Amino acid sequence: MKEEVKNGNIVTPMLFPYQPEQFWQSLRQIIREEVAKADKERSATVTFETPGLTYKPLFKIAEICELFHITKPTIYDWVRHGKLRPFKIRSRVFFLWQDIQDLLQHKLD
Structure with a gap:
């Protein structure tokens, strides 16, 4: 692979078919989905609490x-x-x- 020089900067060719901004946008979306999924699972987790007590006896x-x-x-x-x-x-x-x-x-x- 050959590096290109544009405006005095070395540009390394990308190995996947995305523009850098598209890549970061996709990555952010995946992270948002995973965080939302983790929050949903956490809220679905059963907690054993008894009102007025610090622990369930x-x-x-x-x-x-x-x-x-x-x-x-x-x-x-x-x-x-x-x-x-x-x-x-x-x-x-x-x-x-x-x-x-x-x-x-x-x-x-």
């Missing part, structure tokens, strides 16, 4: 499944092996936030 099985991306049989297996302790309140089963935090710490270690 009790979690349902379905919430733990979403949090860890696992199935209910995995939760039952964790209970059977002592990784999680269920707490029954009336007819519902809940798990303590502290137990979930401990699991998260072991998962990250």
